[in-house]
Amino acid sequence: MTRVHPDAFADLVAGRRIASVTGTNGKTTTTHFLAAALRTALGTDAGRLVTNADGANLHYGIASALAKAPHADLAVLETDERVVKDLIAHGRPEVLVLLNFSRDQLDRNHEIKFLARSWRDALAAAGEAGPVVVANSDDPLVVWAARGASRTVWVDTASTWTADAALCPQCGSLLQRTNPSEGSPTGAWDCPGCDLTEPPADYRVRGTEIELPNGERVASQLNVPGAFNVANAACALAAAVELGVPVPDALAGFTTVRSPAGRFAVAPIGDSLLRLVLSKNPAGWSESLPLLGSDPVILAIDSVAADGKDVSWLWDVDFEQLRGRRVICSGPRAYDLAVRLDYGDVAHEVIGDIADAVRSVRGTTVPIDVIATYTPFQKLLKMAGLR
Template sequence: MASQSSARIRRARPVDPALPRRIWRGGAIGAGNLAAWVSRRAGRGSGASIRGQVITRLYPMMFTELVADRRIAAVSGTNGKTTTTHLLAAAAEAAWGSRDVVTNADGANLREGIASALSQNIKAPVAILEADEQIVPDMIAKGRPEVLVMLNFSRDQLDRHHEIASLGKKWRTALTAAGQDAPTVVANIHDPLVTWSAQAARRVVWVDMGIGGWTADAALCPSCGAILEYDADGSWNCPGCELGQQPADYAAHDDEVTGPGGVRWRLDLQVPGRFNRGNAACALAAAVEMGIEPQTALGAMGAVRAPAGRFSIGVFGGNRARLLLAKNPAGWAESLLVMDSEPVVLAIDSAIADGTDVSWLWDVEFERLAGKHVICTGPRAQDLAVRLSYAEVDHEVIASVREAMARPYEGTVDVLATYTAFLNLCKMGGVEW
């Protein structure tokens, strides 16, 4: 199997374009690299986003050209795509070597971010790419991925994004249009919209991620509009049509993954939480579909510690903090389950990258923090404090993140933050990736 995969890599290696276009493209990449260097020197971040913006502005065909003629595995969904991409990329690098694999490890997942990542290793025959939900149809049409991992759909940044139902329709339409060129889809059985969208693919590998608790965004059948029925174990079915939960090919349960034929593998992950065990099950299924031996994939995934800063340890003076990121109600619901310290710190912002609408706070079951002391910080700390008051959770407000992190803590304190606050905390705590 490994030799066949290596042969496919050699055949998939991109062919250089004609000289004039190559010079034009190379100049755009050079300008983008310079912009990224300036951004890093100025302390404005990794520079990946600005690099992508520059190169796609100077060479508009960059995304289309760079996603062509590679073996691509794309990962998308509202929650977990960065971690799943890191796990799958680690498996691919273990199988084929880091020189032959390119990935957007920093999480820049729009066209510009993907073009930025691919521009740094143009000749890599394999690409493991995190893709924003909105660009998946473009990825299917132009990149023709070998595998597409579909994790979940959940409300996220409603002030900027379309309703998730429209995204699901676009995914289904793109898979239908691709026909026999459509990717093998690795799909989460617990999400009805993912299930409905994935059914249009030529082949689907179904995964029980072990996460059946979040149903707030899946009340109606995406096929016929009937109210879905849920059993006590979280399984679902539509009473109005044939859509229903599919039998799993892979299933995550505790520290194990069960695969086809009942074979079992142990998960030994460095990233915590049941949601990451589910992510790992999807990554394993995708790796096997690409021809990677399961034990090779699992060994590599077990070495992933802090994908794009998530779960990393930051140092704030005399304090150590484990930094967690959550961007929407579904993500917060899972992240609250791994908050172990006493107290815990919750940092809330509402910049453009976070979504300016923070009404989602009322959809999170903060009652799970009962018995803990919570420190609310960040620009929207007062909004969080109101929600915690209704949840009857003990809390205090320290508006300044810097002051909140200067408070003396015993041991490592858990800090859960929205996107902008998370990036600021990484910078303050010396976390780089």
């Protein structure tokens, strides 16, 4: 569409109430949460809502989703990190959710600070007309980017991944972390070299609960696993409240989200029963590996454009936690993964073809966990009839 009509994106985002969700990890699930919250609140008026919650988050994907719903005046848009500045300029979103920054597709996004700067500059240019920003206070780069916003709602996501947040994005000093607690397992961060510091949070993740600005704690009661999804839900809840959704309606909506765009779906493929998990970068793999409950497990790796061609990130993931299980390496870069597992003393076998790997675990009565990067994950969804 954008090739035929180059201004389609700008034209289609104009004149709607927009909530945008962006960040390296969690965009799709958080978009599903927020859209579900709004549908619950809208009830019979849910037809007013349009979303691109299945991951088409570049200019053409957003334009395509909006073109199919010309009369929808409310849009919840998953937005690629590189598209945020254009959405702010042309769509004037009412709410912008900034989840996190981490290394992802290193050949495409060479330096994540450049992306953060583009967000910061776009928010500053929008001024008072810019969006309310719902931002992850645990992520120094997000906090630095959000400084351009006219108003920010902070969410303490109780993050555990800090490998991409060692240095201050403002002055380059080594960040300090203090006082680990229930809500901050790695400790609050602060820069000793400038005024950048972790801001006080409005919403806080507390285990499986979310603490509201008034101090009340509510149960997340999600049907998708992982502490990272509680964090996604907390951000979605803050955004939903800013859009006028009552907290009970938002929480009820979250319970309807079970396998967003196939993530965490349990599905048969032939005689094999699988649970499908998508992970695209070291932060995502570090969050997903502890969820694996099966033995064996399948790990599927590729490195085409959609996955990121650089697989050096494999060395940043703690695969050692898989010792003692049967681990099957699959996908076109299975041998790169196998080398990493060799160095980690993780016993494994290589079955390069993903269909053969799936057949190798047939006949099980409990789901076998599969973690895959984007391209093999899409192939698995197709094999399972989910796309």
